[in-house]
Amino acid sequence: MQVLRPTYRTDEIIEALRPVLDSGWTGTGPKCAEMERAWSDYTGLPHSLFVSSCTAALHLALHVLRDGRRTEVVTSPLTFVSTNHAIRYAGLTPVFADVDESLCLNPQSVDDAIGPNTLAVVFVGIGGNPGRYMDIVRLCRERGVYLVLDGAHMAGTRVETMVDGNHTEWAHVGREADAACFSFQSVKNLPTADSGMLCLRHEALHMRARDLSWMGIDRSTFARSSGAYKWGYDVPEMGWKYNGNDIMATMALVGLRYLDADNARRRELAALYDAHLDGVERITHPPNTSRHLYQVFVPNREHTIARLTEAGYGCGVHYRANTEYPMYKWSRGATPIADAMSRHILSLPLHLGVTEAAIAEIATLL
Ligand SMILES: *Cc1c(COP(=O)(O)O)cnc(C)c1O
DSSP states (O other), X not given: OOSSOOOOOHHHHHHHHHHHHHHTOOSSSHHHHHHHHHHHHHHOOSOOEEEXXXXXXXXXXHHHHOOSSOOEXXXXXXXXXXXXXXXXXXXXXXXXXXXXXXXXXXXXXHHHHOOTTEEEEEEEOGGGOOTTHHHHHHHHHHHTOEEEEEOTTOTTOEEEEEETTTEEEEEETTTTSSEEEEEOOTTSSSOOSSOEEEEESSHHHHHHHHHHTBTTOOHHHHHHSOSSSOOOOOOOSOOOBOBOOHHHHHHHHHHHHHHHHHHHHHHHHHHHXXXXXXXXXXXXXXXXXXXXOEEEEOSSHHHHHXXXXXXXXXXXXXXXXXXXXXXXXXXXXXXXXXXXXXXXXXXXXXXXXXXHHHHHHXXXXX
């Protein structure tokens, strides 16, 4: 049994793809636009840009937020390397802050890491868990730095937000951030094969990111240029080949219909693990997260991995502290809690193919 595994509604996807293939248009087209509208409706985020990956979304977000003055981005070492690579792609410098018991950034450590040169904070919701995200939102506002959400694991996570002073409601995570990035990569909660979404709060930045996601081609001049084959467009600045396509968008539109039900099932399976793993130290989530991962702490990880593998169960580590890698080693030792947790975390199988019997058996092997 794999640790992560997508469930595709194969027949439905193939039916939905047929007219797209027959139309002769599989590039960035009406299905991308439809997915952007559907994602904005689903999340309540005003501007959605469908792109080729969450990594591309993170890079574009940081690129358009740059102010030509501040060059540092406070980030987590406990993440998939693409979070921190994206900071480097944008020509910025990652400054590693430490995490708390949720494996997400600790607001105190972020506060200490923010300085006059800080442009933004990137918050990663590990496993779909918002951790102390709302405290980070407040902190970023107080300190005058941008907040970028790496919501790669967070499709479907709701957080409790204050509306009109004294009453709260559960809303999709991301509205509070200057940019929210989501992944629809093949093992994430809304799997396509590879694609992602960039939701920028400000419309002007969103429009610029849209052009930059397609080589920097100015779409207003593209729309104006005449004829069936449009060539008379302008390219005011360099962009990248980060545009989404109608094949991925079609898969995403089918998947989105199932996201809430799938996430509810993930939470049920997590609750079942909880019931079996009474004495085992584990990462807890608040209600209404996407439950992308089920993570425990184990004293001897090699030993546990060997036992699970022997019994046919995959498991994973999300993640090794990035400062252990040669390219980020200059920051080694700066985040002791992340380093310690990184040595003991283990992700157990969590996806729609996990059975109750498997959970009971896995529990006996820890
Ligand atoms: C998967 C992932 C990404 C990158 O997503 P892609 O769509 O594969 O580029 C970024 N951050 C985290 C935490 C991830 O798990």
